Amino acid sequence: MASIEWFDDLAVGMKFRSAEVQVTEADIKRFAAEFDPQPMHLDEEAAGRSMLRGLSGSGWHLCSLMMRMMADGFITRAASLGSPGVDEVRWLSPLRPGDDLTLDVDVLEARASKSRPELGIVKFKCTARNAKGEALCEMTSPILIKRREGAA
């Protein structure tokens, strides 16, 4: 990804793509056992009878992997201060064992804070895709990012 350090390095319309991350069946079952122990995420036979017709990862596992791809991509290098939440999460297609994921990130909005001149608020749209390019999950989220000193 591009080198993003400060709010002032971001502009509406910028696009980034993460490095690839592979998800194994063991990863899916380990996450599910800890956080989302529904049969469709843990048991092949039950999963085969489910609406998704086969073992699938928890939607929260996918969101957490998207966070990791954001972090590796640039959030840990940028002066990120955290996020107040997520505007919308859409789980579009199932996460499958062996999927190679990438994250596409679009900068939808970027505005300096009026009340806190040392930071800006950037709204990102993040789309996780499998190796076929199918969108598995979309989410839109505002993130607070520090301004370069003297930029305000």
Add this chain to the structure above:
Amino acid sequence: MASIEWFDDLAVGMKFRSAEVQVTEADIKRFAAEFDPQPMHLDEEAAGRSMLRGLSGSGWHLCSLMMRMMADGFITRAASLGSPGVDEVRWLSPLRPGDDLTLDVDVLEARASKSRPELGIVKFKCTARNAKGEALCEMTSPILIKRREGAA
């Protein structure tokens, strides 16, 4: 929680409360190392300088714990078919090491599907609270739940 097995057991206005779950510092750091390796979730010193003034858990860790409390509370007993997404997540106060969490669940909407008479769509509002009763996270999410046979 009440015994919920089918869509037809749920009605608008119902409220549930989960059992308590404790989050340790080790849990927070383990989740962050895997999914959200930002200094505010991993390193006390950096966390002390952060906006949240002390080590805090990833918002995605909190969401995943909320899923677990939903699952333990009733989703794995109910005929849940999964969810298309989340309408909104708001992280309101930081998740701290040692927090004892409970989940308050409100049934906001419950409607039978017209196109798929074997299921209903229930919109839940979930609020995670610490032992002081402070709301740490709110989210609203639709979940697809099977109808009792012969109920449609």
